[in-house]
Amino acid sequence: MSRLIEDERTQIGHDIHDELLPLIFAARSATEHLIDDTEPSRAAPLRQIAEWLDQAMQYGRTLLGQIESPFGLSGNWPLAARNRVHLLYGDAVHVEWQVDQGCLALSDVQATAAYRIVVEAIRNAIGHGKATHIAVTANTQDSTVTIRIVDNGCGFCPDDVVGDHFGLRIMTRRAELAGGKLIVESAPNQSTTIRFVIPMADKI
Numbered sequence: 001m002s003r004l005i006e007d008e009r010t011q012i013g014h015d016i017h018d019e020l021l022p023l024i025f026a027a028r029s030a031t032e033h034l035i036d037d038t039e040p041s042r043a044a045p046l047r048q049i050a051e052w053l054d055q056a057m058q059y060g061r062t063l064l065g066q067i068e069s070p071f072g073l074s075g076n077w078p079l080a081a082r083n084r085v086h087l088l089y090g091d092a093v094h095v096e097w098q099v100d101q102g103c104l105a106l107s108d109v110q111a112t113a114a115y116r117i118v119v120e121a122i123r124n125a126i127g128h129g130k131a132t133h134i135a136v137t138a139n140t141q142d143s144t145v146t147i148r149i150v151d152n153g154c155g156f157c158p159d160d161v162v163g164d165h166f167g168l169r170i171m172t173r174r175a176e177l178a179g180g181k182l183i184v185e186s187a188p189n190q191s192t193t194i195r196f197v198i199p200m201a202d203k204i
Contacts, residue, residue, distance in 0.1 A: 085119060103147070122151075131151035149193070157187060
């Protein structure tokens with residue numbers, strides 16, 4: 001099931017890259033030409049359209065980055081997640097990483113889930129929780145890997161949003177498909193902890 005999801009995400013990524021973004025770019029270029037040929041006093045609406053198209057292009061590129069995942073994540077999912085977070089946010093947010101070597105021995109399905117859950121949890125912490133500091137740790141005990149993402153954001157009540165929050169719902173489902181579980185610990189005006197707990201499994 002997880003592989004089918006990844007295949008579908010890859011196809012969606014190709015469609016965005018090959019079909020949607022070129023159309024937005026073409027519309028942006030055409031709008032720019034119209035602005036050049038329009039009297040300055042009447043060009044304001046066209047400039048607004050151009051701005052919207054720029055935003056749509058940026059959003060499309062952001063979606064593309066979220067959909068795509070690196071190949072061969074087993075063994076290097078923490079590095080891939082770290083690179084993705086840095087690409088998205090640079091040095092704007094301080095993220096600490098501490099991953100035990102044993103946590104690298106995940107199957108491809110498990111590693112993909114770990115990568116996506118960590119990146120999504122950090123995105124949620126920054127976007128919704130307004131966090132400025134995030135700690136990512138991963139350790140093994142009794143053949144179980146536990147990945148924790150702890151932030152200093154504004155927190156929330158998990159019982160109020162888990163059913164509706166798309167990001168949390170996707171992370172929960174992805175954890176289950178990989179044979180693990182997602183645990184959310186938070187409260188208003190307190191830090192949030194996301195735990196992805198998964199039994200070690202043979203490489204798939």
